[in-house]
Amino acid sequence: MTMETFPADRAGALARMAAFAPRMGRDYADGRNTDPGPGLRRDISRLSPALRHRLVTEAELVGTALAEHGAAASGKFVQEVFWRSYWKGFLELRPGLWDQYRRDLVQDRAVVANSPALREALARAEAGGTGIACFDAWAEELRESGWLHNHARMWFASIWIFTLGLPWTLGADFFLRHLLDGDAASNTLSWRWVAGMQTRGKHYVARAENIRTHTLGRFDPVGQLNESPLPLAAPPPPAPRPLPRPDTLPAAPIALLLHEDDLHPESLLRPTVPVAAIAGIAVPEARSPLGCATLVADHARAALRDGLDRAAQHFGVPATLLEPAGVAEWARDHGLPVVTPWSPVGWTATALDGLGVTLHRLRRDWDEACWPLATKGFFPFRENIPALIARLHPHVLPPPLAGEGRGGGRSP
Numbered sequence: 001m002t003m004e005t006f007p008a009d010r011a012g013a014l015a016r017m018a019a020f021a022p023r024m025g026r027d028y029a030d031g032r033n034t035d036p037g038p039g040l041r042r043d044i045s046r047l048s049p050a051l052r053h054r055l056v057t058e059a060e061l062v063g064t065a066l067a068e069h070g071a072a073a074s075g076k077f078v079q080e081v082f083w084r085s086y087w088k089g090f091l092e093l094r095p096g097l098w099d100q101y102r103r104d105l106v107q108d109r110a111v112v113a114n115s116p117a118l119r120e121a122l123a124r125a126e127a128g129g130t131g132i133a134c135f136d137a138w139a140e141e142l143r144e145s146g147w148l149h150n151h152a153r154m155w156f157a158s159i160w161i162f163t164l165g166l167p168w169t170l171g172a173d174f175f176l177r178h179l180l181d182g183d184a185a186s187n188t189l190s191w192r193w194v195a196g197m198q199t200r201g202k203h204y205v206a207r208a209e210n211i212r213t214h215t216l217g218r219f220d221p222v223g224q225l226n227e228s229p230l231p232l233a234a235p236p237p238p239a240p241r242p243l244p245r246p247d248t249l250p251a252a253p254i255a256l257l258l259h260e261d262d263l264h265p266e267s268l269l270r271p272t273v274p275v276a277a278i279a280g281i282a283v284p285e286a287r288s289p290l291g292c293a294t295l296v297a298d299h300a301r302a303a304l305r306d307g308l309d310r311a312a313q314h315f316g317v318p319a320t321l322l323e324p325a326g327v328a329e330w331a332r333d334h335g336l337p338v339v340t341p342w343s344p345v346g347w348t349a350t351a352l353d354g355l356g357v358t359l360h361r362l363r364r365d366w367d368e369a370c371w372p373l374a375t376k377g378f379f380p381f382r383e384n385i386p387a388l389i390a391r392l393h394p395h396v397l398p399p400p401l402a403g404e405g406r407g408g409g410r411s412p
């Protein structure tokens, strides 16, 4: 099988974004739901592993789409980028959903461990041995390449829950362990959405005909799927909390701590901010009690190294890759206030909380504008997109064609 590959550095991500820019308009709107298979996907960006680590930013993607196609033709692409910001805001306002998922995952794993039939069904699903050809191919593609097309993720999750009858938490965990773009908000909330727990009573049902049409006939699981399931029962999502306030930038020279959630420090801090020391940590294995695939860990650490190299060059100080246990000593040695990009709810935020270091967490204007609006469903959120773009101007700019220097949603 041809496998997709994904850049783990900003230069590669910018090149992919530039190559995809001409297709961010009508081509994307018309083609985004169809998955022609690995190596043939021209109508989607395949930038999620880069965006997830902010090797490129949401502002740069939206800015590029608007500059290239205008607001009307790029509307669908821009909206999908805002889905990411909506999910991040939704979880940031309801961190209990992540904690609940982690608790349910442990419980569901114990239930499966005690049932030989479920254990076998889980092993077959993860190994791609269910006999449902499309599902098995996606399981293999996920394990081999660390990525799946959005529509394939929807079909896969639906078949996992409603046809195979496996706990949704274990499917979400399988995705997290293998996705290069694995993200606490997009992954957990999309699985909840497919199951019918996110928008109550509305679940996503994978249908053979839809799969046949949108895989261009590569798959046709007719007669193999449960096409009339009930949504999973669940309480409504909790009410949103107020968004926790970010810190302000200390006046003195600072030490900068990077992590895998935000690796474009050039646009987080103005070049005049005196950065006297730089370090970075990555804890991709903490995304699941079972750790993560080597491909995923390697990708996250390569992205971090790229962020550190660029930061060293941009701020003119050496940058070090640290283990979390070494951060307190590094901070003590430098004796400076430690500044870090805001880490949204998830495993990196948990790791930062456990460092034993006082952190000054800075939030980008992009997140500051989007997240508080994720109080209800996506459709009311979507109404805000034109106002958000106007508010975030001039941050919403494409990056320069050569070299660096602008774009990215600069914060303090």
Ligand SMILES: Cc1cc2nc3c(=O)[nH]c(=O)nc-3n(C[C@H](O)[C@H](O)[C@H](O)COP(=O)(O)OP(=O)(O)OC[C@H]3O[C@@H](n4cnc5c(N)ncnc54)[C@H](O)[C@@H]3O)c2cc1C
Pocket: 032, 044, 045, 046, 047, 048, 049, 051, 052, 080, 081, 082, 083, 084, 085, 087, 148, 149, 150, 151, 153, 154, 157, 175, 179, 181, 182, 183, 184, 186, 187, 188, 190, 191, 194
């Ligand atoms: C069950 C399930 C689990 C998912 N888990 C993740 C995850 O862990 N991490 C993740 O980044 N995305 C996740 N997604 C969302 C989506 O599938 C991927 O972001 C998308 O497939 C990435 O492909 P692309 O870069 O070609 O996207 P494009 O279609 O080119 O879109 C551009 C960017 O917009 C964002 N985006 C597009 N669609 C969505 C969406 N539906 N939800 C959120 N953001 C979106 C992505 O950052 C993407 O890179 C999940 C979706 C489902 C249904």
